[in-house]
Amino acid sequence: MKDLTVWLQQQFLQAAAAPRYIQLATTIEVAIKQHVLEVGDFLPPERAIAQVLDVSRVTVSKAMKLLEEKALVSRQQGSGTRVAMHIGYSLNPDQGFTAQVLRSGSSVSNHWLLRIRTTAPADVAKALELEGNSVVVKLCRLRLTEGNPVSLETTYIPPHFLPDPEQLEHSLYALWQSRGIVPEGKHFLLKAVTCNEENGSLLNIHSGTPLLRIVQTSRNAQGEVLELSETLCRSDIYEFEVNS
Numbered sequence: 001m002k003d004l005t006v007w008l009q010q011q012f013l014q015a016a017a018a019p020r021y022i023q024l025a026t027t028i029e030v031a032i033k034q035h036v037l038e039v040g041d042f043l044p045p046e047r048a049i050a051q052v053l054d055v056s057r058v059t060v061s062k063a064m065k066l067l068e069e070k071a072l073v074s075r076q077q078g079s080g081t082r083v084a085m086h087i088g089y090s091l092n093p094d095q096g097f098t099a100q101v102l103r104s105g106s107s108v109s110n111h112w113l114l115r116i117r118t119t120a121p122a123d124v125a126k127a128l129e130l131e132g133n134s135v136v137v138k139l140c141r142l143r144l145t146e147g148n149p150v151s152l153e154t155t156y157i158p159p160h161f162l163p164d165p166e167q168l169e170h171s172l173y174a175l176w177q178s179r180g181i182v183p184e185g186k187h188f189l190l191k192a193v194t195c196n197e198e199n200g201s202l203l204n205i206h207s208g209t210p211l212l213r214i215v216q217t218s219r220n221a222q223g224e225v226l227e228l229s230e231t232l233c234r235s236d237i238y239e240f241e242v243n244s
Helices: 002-014 020-033 046-053 057-069 097-103 122-127 172-178 197-203
Strands: 073-076 080-083 087-090 108-119 135-145 148-157 185-194 210-219 225-234 238-241
Touching: 002 020, 002 046, 020 057, 046 057, 057 073, 122 225, 148 197, 197 225
Parallel strands: 087 238
Antiparallel strands: 073 080, 108 135, 135 148, 148 225, 185 210, 210 225
16 A cells, blocks of 8 residues: 555656646546556545645545546445446347456456255246246356456256256356357346345445346247346446347
């Protein structure tokens, strides 16, 4: 943190003539673009920045507001200001999360919580159009981009579409494609929800933070249900695109 404040001080003194809050915002933007600040990094407290740069707290606050409006930082009461991450994610293509994030140039990984066979709850069996008490595959994983948790995904799949769940490591859709299984019909239900304490600890956010809940049902060309998934997405990271 000391190195960062020294860097900010040096760059701020060299900034082009402009209102001081714009100079500061520009300096921090340069720090982000040059990876002096990485995604997820916390900035020093506004009080500390003001002291080091010999500016007012109002100047620092205005700079942070400008950076927030440009979606470069996120500010959370009680936790501070950190470099924002954004995922542009389309609900339309056949590619899943992994392919879309990799195409954007970011890294993606999973932290698996569950890859098991289990008896389907009644509502899950109904959604998958299975008989009551049917066995299904249940997957639960944290999705990480650049090493940061961005969403929590729980998926139920009829076992004949994923007979070996423990062998799934990365992209479900890539595995299906290699086996000639193609999701062709998708239905989405989106709803804003509040993060509870358990999910907050997994997603590295505060309890009470807004999340976007996406319930997705996918079918193949024959009309069979391939999956029922619930994804809890961090609202400070995801930006969704839907084309009609």
